Amino acid sequence: MKRKMAMIFSLLLCAITLSGCWSKKELTDLAFVIAVGIDKTEDGKYMMIFQVVNPGNVAGATQRGGGSGGVPVSIYKATGDNVVEASRKASNKLSRLIYYAHTNLVVISEEIAKEGVDGLLDALERNSQFRTTAMVVIARHHSAEDVLKILTPIDKISANQIIKTLQFSEKVWGQTLNVRVGDVIHDLDSAGKAPIISGVEIVGAVKKGKRQTNVQASEPDARLNINGIAMFKNGKLVGWVFGETARGVLWVMDKIEQTSITVEWKRKKEAVAYKVVRAKTSVAAHMKNGKPSISIRIKAEGDIGESLVPIDFTNPMQIFALEKKIEQTIKNEVVHAVGKAKKEKTDVFGFGNAVYRSYPREWKKMKHVWDESIFPQLEVNVTVDAFVRRTELRTKPYIFGQ
Amino acid sequence: MLFQWGLQKKQKEKKEPTIQQERDQSGQAQDVPREPIHSLLDVNLDIIRHTTGNSSDIVIRRFTIGQERSIRAALIFIDGLADEKNVYQFLLEPLMAATFPISLSSKDTLSFVEKKLAAVGGIKRISHWFDLFLALTSGETIILLDGMPSALSASTKGGETRAIQEPQTQLAIRGPRDGFTESLRMNTALIRRRIKNPNLWLETLKIGEVTQTDVAIMYVKGIANDDIVEEVKKRLRSIRIDSVLESGDIEQLIEDQTFTTFPTMYHTERPDVVAANLLEGRVAIFVEGTPFVLVAPALFIQFFQAVEDYYARFDIATALRFLRVLIFFLSLVAPAIYIAATTFHQEMIPTQLVIAIAAQREAVPFPAFVEALVMEVVFEILREAGVRLPRAVGQAVSIVGALVIGQAAVEAGFVSSAMVIVVSITAIASFATPSFAIAISARLIRFALMFLAAMFGFYGIIMGILVMTIHLCSLRSFGVPYMSPLAPFIPSNVGDTLFRVPTWAFKERPRLISQKNIVRQGEHQRPQPSSINRQEENEGEQS
Numbered sequence: 001m002k003r004k005m006a007m008i009f010s011l012l013l014c015a016i017t018l019s020g021c022w023s024k025k026e027l028t029d030l031a032f033v034i035a036v037g038i039d040k041t042e043d044g045k046y047m048m049i050f051q052v053v054n055p056g057n058v059a060g061a062t063q064r065g066g067g068s069g070g071v072p073v074s075i076y077k078a079t080g081d082n083v084v085e086a087s088r089k090a091s092n093k094l095s096r097l098i099y100y101a102h103t104n105l106v107v108i109s110e111e112i113a114k115e116g117v118d119g120l121l122d123a124l125e126r127n128s129q130f131r132t133t134a135m136v137v138i139a140r141h142h143s144a145e146d147v148l149k150i151l152t153p154i155d156k157i158s159a160n161q162i163i164k165t166l167q168f169s170e171k172v173w174g175q176t177l178n179v180r181v182g183d184v185i186h187d188l189d190s191a192g193k194a195p196i197i198s199g200v201e202i203v204g205a206v207k208k209g210k211r212q213t214n215v216q217a218s219e220p221d222a223r224l225n226i227n228g229i230a231m232f233k234n235g236k237l238v239g240w241v242f243g244e245t246a247r248g249v250l251w252v253m254d255k256i257e258q259t260s261i262t263v264e265w266k267r268k269k270e271a272v273a274y275k276v277v278r279a280k281t282s283v284a285a286h287m288k289n290g291k292p293s294i295s296i297r298i299k300a301e302g303d304i305g306e307s308l309v310p311i312d313f314t315n316p317m318q319i320f321a322l323e324k325k326i327e328q329t330i331k332n333e334v335v336h337a338v339g340k341a342k343k344e345k346t347d348v349f350g351f352g353n354a355v356y357r358s359y360p361r362e363w364k365k366m367k368h369v370w371d372e373s374i375f376p377q378l379e380v381n382v383t384v385d386a387f388v389r390r391t392e393l394r395t396k397p398y399i400f401g402q
Numbered sequence: 403m404l405f406q407w408g409l410q411k412k413q414k415e416k417k418e419p420t421i422q423q424e425r426d427q428s429g430q431a432q433d434v435p436r437e438p439i440h441s442l443l444d445v446n447l448d449i450i451r452h453t454t455g456n457s458s459d460i461v462i463r464r465f466t467i468g469q470e471r472s473i474r475a476a477l478i479f480i481d482g483l484a485d486e487k488n489v490y491q492f493l494l495e496p497l498m499a500a501t502f503p504i505s506l507s508s509k510d511t512l513s514f515v516e517k518k519l520a521a522v523g524g525i526k527r528i529s530h531w532f533d534l535f536l537a538l539t540s541g542e543t544i545i546l547l548d549g550m551p552s553a554l555s556a557s558t559k560g561g562e563t564r565a566i567q568e569p570q571t572q573l574a575i576r577g578p579r580d581g582f583t584e585s586l587r588m589n590t591a592l593i594r595r596r597i598k599n600p601n602l603w604l605e606t607l608k609i610g611e612v613t614q615t616d617v618a619i620m621y622v623k624g625i626a627n628d629d630i631v632e633e634v635k636k637r638l639r640s641i642r643i644d645s646v647l648e649s650g651d652i653e654q655l656i657e658d659q660t661f662t663t664f665p666t667m668y669h670t671e672r673p674d675v676v677a678a679n680l681l682e683g684r685v686a687i688f689v690e691g692t693p694f695v696l697v698a699p700a701l702f703i704q705f706f707q708a709v710e711d712y713y714a715r716f717d718i719a720t721a722l723r724f725l726r727v728l729i730f731f732l733s734l735v736a737p738a739i740y741i742a743a744t745t746f747h748q749e750m751i752p753t754q755l756v757i758a759i760a761a762q763r764e765a766v767p768f769p770a771f772v773e774a775l776v777m778e779v780v781f782e783i784l785r786e787a788g789v790r791l792p793r794a795v796g797q798a799v800s801i802v803g804a805l806v807i808g809q810a811a812v813e814a815g816f817v818s819s820a821m822v823i824v825v826s827i828t829a830i831a832s833f834a835t836p837s838f839a840i841a842i843s844a845r846l847i848r849f850a851l852m853f854l855a856a857m858f859g860f861y862g863i864i865m866g867i868l869v870m871t872i873h874l875c876s877l878r879s880f881g882v883p884y885m886s887p888l889a890p891f892i893p894s895n896v897g898d899t900l901f902r903v904p905t906w907a908f909k910e911r912p913r914l915i916s917q918k919n920i921v922r923q924g925e926h927q928r929p930q931p932s933s934i935n936r937q938e939e940n941e942g943e944q945s
Contacts, residue, residue, distance in 0.1 A: 015865055024745050024856075026769050027760045034753070055761035101749030102756060129749065 031096035034073065035105040035159035037144030038120055040112050041079050046120075048086035049107075050076045050098065051148045051159055058156055071212055072156040075149055083123035100129035105159040106136045106181060107144040107200065113230060113237035121185050132182030135163055138230045138237065140201040147200055150209040150222050158224060162200055165226050174259040175246045176226045188235055191367050192352025196249065199228040199240065233346035233371065241340050248337025251298055251330060252349045254281035261302075263325045265309045273306035274326050277389070285354040287362060292355045293379035298330060303390045310399055313391040327384040334382045342376045351378065434531050443474050443548035450478060453535065460538075463494065467547075469502045473511060474548040483541035485560020492521040493543060493556055512550050520545070524557035536614060563588065569671035569693070571838060574710045581671045582693035586616050589688050589695065592673040593620060597680065601625075607638060610646040616690040617652065620676075625683045627917045630880050634685045634698060649689040649696045656698075658878050663843035666879040668700035675709055683916025685880075699879035699915060701886060703899045705840035706730065711902050720901040726836060727900060733831035733844045737774045738855035738863050740824045744770045746859030762818035771856035773817050777825045778849065780807060785829070882914045904928075 037049035057070035076093050080086030090098060106124065108117060124130050139147045148158065155161040166178035176198040187195035202222055208214060209222025229246045231239045241249060250256050256279040265271035278301040286293045304313065304322075311318050341348050352370050356363040366374050434453055440446050447462060454460050463477040475497065479489055496519045506514055516525055528534050528544075529552040537555035538544055545554040566588065569581030582589045590604055601623040609617045617638060621631050637656040646652055649669060657666045670676060671693050676686045679697045687696040706726045711719040743751055744759060751759065766773060784803040788796055812819045828848070835841040847870060854862030877884035887895035894910050897903035906927035910920045 024859075025748065027744050027748065027756070027763045028766070030748060030760070032748075032753075032757060032760065053757050053760075055757050056764045058757050058761060099748065102753045104753060131749075 025097060025099075029096055030099040031094050032102045033098055033100055034102060034157055035107060035148055035162075036100075036103055036124075037107040037109070037139070037148045038083070038112055039109045039143045039145055040115070045079045045081060046083055046086050046112075047077060047079045047145070048083060048090065049145045049148050050078075050090060050094075051105075051157075052076060052094070052098075053102075053157060071151060073148075073151075073158065075145070077145065083120055087123075100127060101131065103130060104134050104163055106134055107139050107147050107162075108136060108197075109139045109144045110141070110199075110230075110237065111143075113138050113197070113232075116235040117184070117232070118188060118235040121181060121188070124181055125185055130181075132180060132185065134181050135166060136179050136181055136184055136197050137162060137166070137200040137226070138197050140199040140228065140240075142202050142206060146202060146206050147224065150202060150206070150224055151212065151214045151220075152224060153215040153220055156215075162224055162226070165224070166198060169226055170250075170255065170257075172258045174250045174256045175229075175243060177229055177250060177253075177255060187232075190350075190353065191370065192347065192354075192356050192363070193350035194346040194348045194371075195232045195235075196348045197230045197232070198226055199230055201225050201227055231341060231344055231346050231348050233344060238346055239340065239344045241337060244333045245336045245340055248333035248335070249341075249348060251279075251281060251334050252283065252296055252337060254279075254283075256281070256300075260305060261326060261329055263322070263329045265311065265322070265325065268309050271307070271309040272304060272311065272322060272325075274302050274322075274386070274388070275305040276300050276302040278302070283349070283351070283354050285351070285358040287355075287359050290362070291379075292359070292362070292366070292374065293381065294351050294354060295381040295383070296334060298334070298382070298384045300326070300330060300384065300386045301389050302386070303392050304388060305392070307397045308399070310397055313395045319388050319391075323386045323388055326386040326388075330384045330386065331382050334384075335380075338380050338382075342378070345371055345376050347371060347375045351375065351380075434535055437531070438529050439531060439534065439546075439551050439553055441549050441551045443476060443546055446546050446553075447476060447478075449531070450534075450538075453531075465494070465498055467497050467500065467502065467515075468511065469504055469506070476546045477543055478538060478546065479543040479558065480538060480541065482561050483539070484543050484558040485541075488522065488558045488560060489543050493545070493558070496521055497545075509550075512547055512552065512554065515545065515547070516554055520554065520556050522556045522558060526555045528553045528555050539614070540616075559587075566592070571671050572675070572709065572836065574672075574708070574713070576713045577709050578672075578674050580673060582673060582695055584691050584693060586618060586688050586690040589673070589693070590618060590620065593677055593680070593686070596673060596677040597622065602680070605635070609638065609641050609643070609652065611642070611644050613645040613647065615646040617646065618688040620680065620686040620688065622680050622683070625681060625911070625916050625919050626685055627683055627915060630683075630699060630882075630915070631685055633880050634687070638687070646689060648692045649687065649694045652687060652689060653696055658880065662873065662877060663846045664702070664874065664877060664884070665705070665837075665839035665843065666700055666877060666884065668697040668704055668837075669694045669839065670697065671695075672709060678709075678712070681922075682911050683919075699882040700884075701879065701882065701912075702874060702877075702884050703888065705837035706835075707898070708836040712905070716902050716904040723899075723901055726834070729831045729834045730840065730844060733828050733835065733841070734848055735851055735863060735867070736824055736828045736831065737778055737848060738851040738866075739860075740821065741771050741774050741852060742855040742859040742863055745856070759818065759820045762820050765815040766818050767815070770821075771852070773821050774824070774852060775849075777807070777817055777821050778828070778852070781825050781829055782845070886914050887912065 031050075032053045032055070033050045034053050035051040037051070039047040039049065041047045051073050052075075054070060054072055054074055058072045076090050078086045078090035078093070080089050087098065108120070112120070124134075125132055150158055152158045152161040155164060163178070166176060169176050170178050177196060179195070179197050184195045184197065187193050201224075202209065203225045204220065204222035206222055209220065214220045214222060228240045228242045229249055230237050231241065247256070247259060256276060259276045261274045261276065262270045263272050263274060280299045282297045284295050284297070286295060311322065313319060338349070347370065352363070352367075352375070355366075435449060440449070450460070450462070459481045461479055461481050465475055465477070467473050467475050477489065477494060497515065500519050502511070502514065512527070516527065526537070528537060534544055534553055534555070541559035541561065542555040543558045545556065563585045564583045566580045566583055568579045580592060582592065594602065599622070602620065603623045604618055604620045606616055606618045608614045619631070619634060619638065634656070638652070641652070641655050643651070643655065653667045653669065654660070659666055668679070676695050676697060680686055684697050684699065687698065689696075706723060708722070708726075711722065744763070748756055763770070768776070784799060784807070787799045791799055808822060811817045812822055832841045832844060835844070847866075851863055851866045854866045858865070875883070875885050875889050883890055886892060888899060892913055895912050897907055906923070906929070909923060911922050913920055
């Protein structure tokens with residue numbers, strides 16, 4: 001009995017003392033960093049910008065006053081030779097522990113992106129609190145600091161505003177892409193694919209956007225706008241694609257869920273709007289005489305959303321003709337995107353990975369010269385199969401009779 | 403004083419070989435005279451008066467009987483225990499009106515009275531004072547004749563008892579409305595009415611040296627495991643105590659394990675539950691004076707089985723079972739999880755939620771653990787007050803509780819509203835557990851888990867639950883593993899645990915409880931559409 005008790009006691013002691021992380025932190029001792037921005041100072045140091053939530057001022061926390069008048073987030077800055085140093089330095093300005101577990105957004109300034117992002121991401125990946133599921137955006141034209149300082153009206157915390165915009169825009173429009181820190185790290189590490197990151201820019205007066213009055217106007221003085229996709233090569237930003245070309249990138253990467261494509265009809269440009277509701281892209285690599293080629297097959301399915309020209313949709317031939325036009329439009333988008341990437345010599349689509357999957361032995365030989373010599377000459381065949389599922393409630397537009 | 407006597411008796415009785423003897427003598431150790439009943443009536447009456455301290459509720463009715471009204475006699479009963487109408491109508495009246503045969507010797511008068519005159523069911527001849535007082539205090543009427551060294555006891559038990567009412571605990575929407583009362587006989591009758599079978603056996607013993615409380619063991623011979631029946635009897639017989647006032651007194655003396663928060667015996671106010679348990683092979687213990695009947699052996703899962711599970715269809719019953727286990731778990735860990743998540747694992751709470759909770763906690767001056775502990779204790783105070791207070795004042799408690807805790811405390815910034823939500827969920831969850839016995843065990847463990855959560859976070863909660871699970875698996879109830887049929891796993895009995903299979907699939911009784919006779923229904927009980935075959939009625943209820 002005595003031995004048994006001693007045994008149980010020692011086991012319990014082990015259980016208690018050998019347990020891992022058990023540092024108690026009260027909620028009121030934590031500064032929830034919701035977004036991190038990384039800028040470059042003039043003397044070449046890193047500047048970290050922390051967007052810290054001010055819980056009492058976030059909508060929903062209505063109790064005990066405070067709410068109205070206060071801003072939902074506060075910005076703290078610190079400079080350092082590296083990310084970790086800057087992050088630690090910030091503690092002499094913040095009354096609470098910096099807590100990264102709820103950091104959902106990383107904003108990298110364009111300047112730093114052009115110099116290379118490899119170094120910064122290591123610190124983020126290494127930190128046990130930080131999540132690699134946080135999203136990354138590149139601040140275009142403005143510093144990351146400015147982006148994080150803009151106050152936004154609907155989602156009070158601007159980081160949430162950016163994240164949600166990214167998610168929904170990708171889903172229904174498909175010209176930007178939401179990329180996670182983990183994706184970027186994965187792509188950086190992979191020889192057959194280069195990372196791409198969406199851009200965010202400020203539209204309007206930056207100075208006014210930092211004040212509470214920005215959210216009190218029906219049209220804010222400054223807005224955050226998601227626009228463009230940055231292409232990276234060897235961890236450095238090399239170029240941007242916008243609009244339909246950017247959508248071409250998403251077509252290839254099979255990221256399109258829904259979008260709207262405008263096609264011309266009988267020499268009238270922007271005549272018919274085709275709403276894609278379902279799309280599937282398959283990329284296959286082929287090898288001919290030791291030369292790789294890529295074939296992209298896109299299947300799109302959608303409805304006619306709008307017709308500004310008289311088309312008789314009761315006539316199947318008309319619909320087939322329209323489908324041909326849609327296919328041509330999508331193909332153009334894709335070809336433009338591939339052309340742009342070839343020009344920048346960066347394989348953002350992951351064609352290299354496709355080759356690697358199908359021809360691992362050959363890939364080993366061409367891996368080192370892929371970006372420089374093979375990818376820019378790569379033969380890419382695009383076939384698009386578009387299908388008009390419905391014409392919605394009208395078969396003949398009312399302008400038909402005119 | 404009386405208890406001291408009890409203690410002395412205990413030491414004394416150790417030497418006694420059989421229980422019957424012990425009991426015979428235990429009464430005599432009181433002021434009850436050891437000698438047999440005297441033949442002189444006046445002496446006897448004096449002894450009775452003396453022994454009972456001339457209690458005012460003891461009615462002594464003197465009268466004369468015999469051919470020439472020559473034999474003096476007396477009826478003794480306790481007012482309120484005996485049915486007065488019966489005493490007068492069926493004892494006094496025949497005795498006084500009777501014509502006695504001339505040839506009757508004075509010696510035979512008593513047997514003449516016993517055999518011909520007393521118009522009541524049970525009549526016994528008594529020659530010892532101990533038996534006389536036992537009969538008297540159980541509500542029987544004593545007839546004493548002058549010149550006879552023995553007495554007659556006629557069963558005239560009666561008096562006011564509570565009528566059968568709907569049970570106050572374990573309510574069911576569908577199901578019988580009758581509940582046990584404080585009368586043992588009425589309670590056993592309620593079971594007899596449900597199980598009309600001569601194999602329903604009943605044994606009565608008296609426990610409590612001062613109170614001499616009737617305790618009855620009931621089981622279905624042939625279904626119940628004889629070893630368990632023997633074990634129950636053995637444990638009951640070994641009880642040496644001055645008083646038994648409620649079945650809880652017995653429960654705490656015969657349960658397997660004292661140092662556990664989990665109940666290892668089941669108690670219920672519902673006759674249908676007892677009947678169902680008897681038919682599963684369990685043993686019921688009735689105690690005079692309480693509507694709560696004990697059932698043994700009890701399994702952990704039994705406390706999650708509400709009667710309605712068996713009366714309702716199996717789909718909804720299964721859903722409710724899952725809900726109940728979830729509720730139990732919730733009432734155990736809800737505050738602990740709140741503490742752990744807000745002080746250790748902030749990363750586990752969704753961002754929006756953590757900001758909302760943080761906002762509420764901004765003005766709260768205490769750490770989350772203190773906040774939770776204070777709220778839980780306040781809630782326990784409220785609950786305790788609500789239970790004990792007279793019904794008229796109870797209203798005030800709930801108003802004060804709702805206002806003070808629900809609103810004022812949050813507005814004053816003492817606690818966060820998230821904490822109030824957690825405490826409310828816990829409170830409601832602990833009320834939603836079908837058995838109160840298991841709900842209060844969760845109540846205690848909850849506090850232990852809160853401490854662990856405050857010290858070690860989720861790690862502590864997991865350790866606590868592990869220890870609890872190991873403890874549960876080590877428990878036995880009258881030799882039956884407490885966690886069966888889950889651990890040890892008995893596939894054929896799992897149908898009545900976390901889920902309940904359709905009634906026609908209840909083929910077997912719990913194996914560990916009813917070891918011999920486990921088949922409970924015939925083959926092909928599953929209802930078929932437009933079947934011509936008549937389905938045989940099952941014997942007994944299924945539960």
